Amino acid sequence: MTLELVDVQILAAALFCLGLYGVLARRSAVMILMSVELMLNAVNVNLVAFSAFRDISAVTGQVIVIFVITVAAAEVGLALAVIMRLFRARGSVNVDELDLMKG
Amino acid sequence: MGLVVFYIFGAITLVAALGVVTTRNVVYAALFLLVSLAGVAGLFVVLFAEFLALVQLLIYGGAIIIVILFALMLTRSTEFSTTAAEHSRWPVAAVVSIGLFALLSAAAVGDSQTYNGTRRVGIDIKELGVGLFENWAVPFEVASVLLLVALIGAIVIGRTEPGQDGEGRAE
Numbered sequence: 641m642t643l644e645l646v647d648v649q650i651l652a653a654a655l656f657c658l659g660l661y662g663v664l665a666r667r668s669a670v671m672i673l674m675s676v677e678l679m680l681n682a683v684n685v686n687l688v689a690f691s692a693f694r695d696i697s698a699v700t701g702q703v704i705v706i707f708v709i710t711v712a713a714a715e716v717g718l719a720l721a722v723i724m725r726l727f728r729a730r731g732s733v734n735v736d737e738l739d740l741m742k743g
Numbered sequence: 744m745g746l747v748v749f750y751i752f753g754a755i756t757l758v759a760a761l762g763v764v765t766t767r768n769v770v771y772a773a774l775f776l777l778v779s780l781a782g783v784a785g786l787f788v789v790l791f792a793e794f795l796a797l798v799q800l801l802i803y804g805g806a807i808i809i810v811i812l813f814a815l816m817l818t819r820s821t822e823f824s825t826t827a828a829e830h831s832r833w834p835v836a837a838v839v840s841i842g843l844f845a846l847l848s849a850a851a852v853g854d855s856q857t858y859n860g861t862r863r864v865g866i867d868i869k870e871l872g873v874g875l876f877e878n879w880a881v882p883f884e885v886a887s888v889l890l891l892v893a894l895i896g897a898i899v900i901g902r903t904e905p906g907q908d909g910e911g912r913a914e
Contacts, residue, residue: 642745643749644855646851646855649851650851651753651757653844655760655779657840658763658764659760660843661840665837670811670814671763671828673811674772677780684783684799688792688795691866699873699874700874702795702874703875705795709799714890714892716807716810717893718893720901722900723818724814724901
């Protein structure tokens with residue numbers, strides 16, 4: 641019994657859905673950010689799996705993973721700056737308390 | 744052999760990810776995230792992406808987790824331990840997630856016949872470098888501009904303006 645592509649796909653789907661649950665259910669903005677990181681990693685696992693199992697242009701999957709990691713790093717830096725600003729302004733980072741723009 | 748290692752790293756990744764989304768202590772959640780990302784690095788090794796495994800450990804484990812931990816320490820308020828970590832409507836989120844997982848696995852299992860007979864191939868790091876700097880040279884340059892923009896943006900957004908200190912409830 642060897643490792644099949646579908647095993648990796650199901651694992652990546654499970655990781656993605658755990659991240660989705662975190663994004664939907666968590667209240668703290670920092671926790672939502674961490675859940676987004678989980679979802680990005682699930683996508684990366686999928687990309688690497690496809691590049692390993694398909695021999696056509698196998699490099700492309702890994703190159704895209706490098707770009708995803710770059711964008712994730714930029715995203716974390718900016719999001720945490722926004723969260724710090726939010727905390728200084730409102731004293732809380734719980735997203736359900738941020739109703740400033742509610743009509 | 745590869746299958747056993749895959750299952751070990753996969754179990755580590757999923758259990759730690761479950762810890763990230765369920766634990767009430769935010770610092771534990773950040774440390775669970777570190778374990779989960781290390782597990783993903785292990786999966787990269789199983790899938791013949793050694794360079795990406797190193798990048799994953801260096802950037803996620805080394806940089807992103809540290810930054811998230813700093814943000815947790817700086818935004819920690821007394822509310823964290825007393826109120827619930829989840830929305831009151833968290834069962835809806837659970838149902839949506841489980842439904843999406845069922846859908847994705849059904850699609851993957853149903854499609855697996857199409858991908859039958861594939862073989863696993865390792866990629867030379869030289870091949871990766873050539874691909875990155877020949878076919879993907881322009882996106883690579885754009886990524887450097889993106890990082891610069893994010894750096895400047897984070898500094899501008901995050902800095903304290905004079906006279907603004909007293910407004911927040913932070914000490």
